[in-house]
Amino acid sequence: MNGQLKLYSYWRSSAAYRVRIALNLKGLDYSIEPVHLLRGGGEQHSPEHRARDPQEQVPLLQHGHRLIRQSLAIIEYLDETFPENPLLPATARDRARARSLAQLVACDIHPLGNLRVQQYLEREFGIEQARREDWTRHWIKRGFEALETLLTDNPASGDFCEGDLPGIADCCLVPQVYNARRFGIDLSPYPTIVHIDEACRQLPAFQKAAPENQPDAPSAA
């Protein structure tokens, strides 16, 4: 199908960051429609955005008249719709490994550090910021310990999570490492993660997707 690609995005959303990397790796033209997650109580809760996404989240991809929700579903959709520069490996076994690494980040680390979760911990449980940050660091560290083991134990890991080309797992890893740095996590126990993150961030597709290079990033970022 033909149609313009528009990504509803927020510069610091790590799920939107994943999709920006994927779009860039595929070499696709797209526009960014910023949704500010903090301004005015959160633009994601506006009637306009809620009509697009009842979950009131980013990212959200518009392709022509289609709306695609959920970052990993968006990445798979892009890979199926635009076959050039594949983001998933060629065999079922390797795809399973790449998806499981991506889901380790997307299901088991990222949802626990999300803005809405932070807000609940603060408002309903009265957890102060320092302890909320401990919480976020805890889940990142737990996840990274497992991710490091899985990446180090498997000969498929190269400069990237799955061999010598960046793909869906790298789209998840780099934004999560960005978050880990934001929260001051010592990354020295995870040398393979650090190596892959560095290899990725040398590529223009990752650089262009970085939070600080987004149109809605504060200029002082």
Place this chain on the structure above:
Amino acid sequence: MNGQLKLYSYWRSSAAYRVRIALNLKGLDYSIEPVHLLRGGGEQHSPEHRARDPQEQVPLLQHGHRLIRQSLAIIEYLDETFPENPLLPATARDRARARSLAQLVACDIHPLGNLRVQQYLEREFGIEQARREDWTRHWIKRGFEALETLLTDNPASGDFCEGDLPGIADCCLVPQVYNARRFGIDLSPYPTIVHIDEACRQLPAFQKAAPENQPDAPSAA
């Protein structure tokens, strides 16, 4: 590839429940290897299980000598490896919708109610059980409101999430409804979810996968 299928499972794990449904819908023979998440501090933390899965979780699928982690990656692997009785729709657009519904449950509801999260809230934040249950109910209700809207607004929803055959989204929906009932959530605001759950639970594939029908379920369950 040939090879026996063995699922590391826990009767009440809703992520394992998803994979049991998928295996049954595919009509595959498999054995269950129970991993008791509560006994002795949690068998998932044993050295044997940690060697299989550094995340110390279930489900985990063994196919011959291969180990596949993460429930949605396992379901996609089964669908690619055993083409009969597909669990994903035929077009990229419909697959994107099915995956995004599955991920709404797997990324945005389920991780927040997980055992390890409950344990952190209790041990580190001292949150008592009643308020932990409020937390779990909150995320289920937030997710179900969006899921209900997405299912009701789309003509692709039928007796099942995606048309007239059960698939990957139903594999996620039914275990999450089971959890919602465990936590006493009033399901009347979600009639489409309830309808799909009922249609699914009339099928032997879903019945055989149910927690109470597992070999490791307490006989009094």
